[in-house]
Amino acid sequence: MASVLGIALDALPDAAPRRTPASPAFANLLSECAGLPAAEGRLREAPALSLARYLARLDAIGADITDANAIETDALLGVHSATPEAGEAALEEFVFHSGPEHHAGLIRLFHRRCIRQLQLLKGYPGPIVGRGPEILRGDTRYTRRPARGLQTPLRKTREG
Numbered sequence: 001m002a003s004v005l006g007i008a009l010d011a012l013p014d015a016a017p018r019r020t021p022a023s024p025a026f027a028n029l030l031s032e033c034a035g036l037p038a039a040e041g042r043l044r045e046a047p048a049l050s051l052a053r054y055l056a057r058l059d060a061i062g063a064d065i066t067d068a069n070a071i072e073t074d075a076l077l078g079v080h081s082a083t084p085e086a087g088e089a090a091l092e093e094f095v096f097h098s099g100p101e102h103h104a105g106l107i108r109l110f111h112r113r114c115i116r117q118l119q120l121l122k123g124y125p126g127p128i129v130g131r132g133p134e135i136l137r138g139d140t141r142y143t144r145r146p147a148r149g150l151q152t153p154l155r156k157t158r159e160g
Contacts (some may be wrong), residue, residue: 012116034049040147044124077090
């Protein structure tokens with residue numbers, strides 16, 4: 001969507017992992033899960049190992065991701081939300097009622113959020129983790145087609 005609309009997206013540095021009181025437990029869990037039998041079928045690693053890796057990353061950088069998302073949301077909305085949940089609710093309302101003048105800012109915001117979420121998967125042996133959501137760039141199989149009944153690329157109302 002950003003490339004179609006000519007919106008430049010920001011590069012985002014990796015979040016710096018923090019050692020928490022739970023870090024040793026997650027390190028032990030990862031060590032134990034690494035010895036599980038190899039994954040089968042379409043899986044790239046044992047599901048328990050994937051979950052252990054995700055939980056360790058969530059413990060190490062999850063609070064920073066939540067804080068960064070809240071700070072950016074508050075800046076976009078021009079208000080300070082008392083809780084992350086209140087910020088998310090206010091952002092949702094903003095998205096539903098905002099006009100095209102806010103599309104670029106919203107696309108940049110959601111891009112940064114996606115990149116942060118992908119950082120939680122760091123270490124998983126799948127290509128999306130390192131490549132990010134840029135997979136369609138330059139792919140001529142996809143063309144710009146608005147969703148049915150929409151005049152703008154972003155939806156303004158909820159659909160059931």
